[in-house]
Structures are given as structure tokens and as C-alpha cells.
Amino acid sequence: MRCSHYHEILKRPGGLDGDDLHTPGATHYPICRDSLVAGKHVLIEKPLAHKKEEADELIALAERKGLMLTVGLFAASIRASPSSARRSRMARSASR
Numbered sequence: 356m357r358c359s360h361y362h363e364i365l366k367r368p369g370g371l372d373g374d375d376l377h378t379p380g381a382t383h384y385p386i387c388r389d390s391l392v393a394g395k396h397v398l399i400e401k402p403l404a405h406k407k408e409e410a411d412e413l414i415a416l417a418e419r420k421g422l423m424l425t426v427g428l429f430a431a432s433i434r435a436s437p438s439s440a441r442r443s444r445m446a447r448s449a450s451r
Contacts (some may be wrong), residue, residue, distance in 0.1 A: 360389040361386060365393040372396060373423070387424075391416045425428040 373396035376386055384404040390397050391413065403426045404410040417424035 362389065365395065373398065376400065376435060380405065384413065387413050388416065391420060391422055391424070394420065394422070398423075398425045398427075399403060399426050 361399060369399060374386075374390040376383065376390070376399040377425060378400075380400075380402055383402060384406075387397050388400055388405070397417070402411075403413060403424075413424060416422075
């Protein structure tokens, strides 16, 4: 699905139930807010927002709408996984 702006995805009928946000931190608050307003569950990289007031607003919005809002450091978790470590070792040994 090719889109020029994330709003196009949020407006599609019968689209996604949730969003997995891996964008620059400065964009987290507006994209997360728009996703929650559109009724989407959100999985988002840290930080949730740059300001406490924004984070509080997102949490309250998710609770009001009965949506899941999950914040974490997923990219680091992927890099630390056993399969990722194995691929790194294989790449290093192949370059010798």
C-alpha cells in the first residue's frame, strides 16, 4: 500500500486495526494522537512524546477510547535477539 501521507492510511475504510510507529521522536505525538483518534491501537517506540503533557494526553485518549497504547524500545530488542546476534557473528566471520 503506497501512500504519500500517513493520514491516507488512517482514513481507509476496513484498514488496519493498529499502527506500529517507528518514526523520528519529534513525530511520535502527532502521529500517535491521530492514530488513536482514528480508533487504532498503537505500538510505539520510545519516547511516547517529548512533553509530559503530551504523553498524559495520549494515555488518557487511549483509555477513553478503550485502545491499547504500548511504548517500548523494540528496535533495541530486535538487535539484542539471539538470531540477530547469530547473524552479526556470521557477518563478521564472512568478512575475514
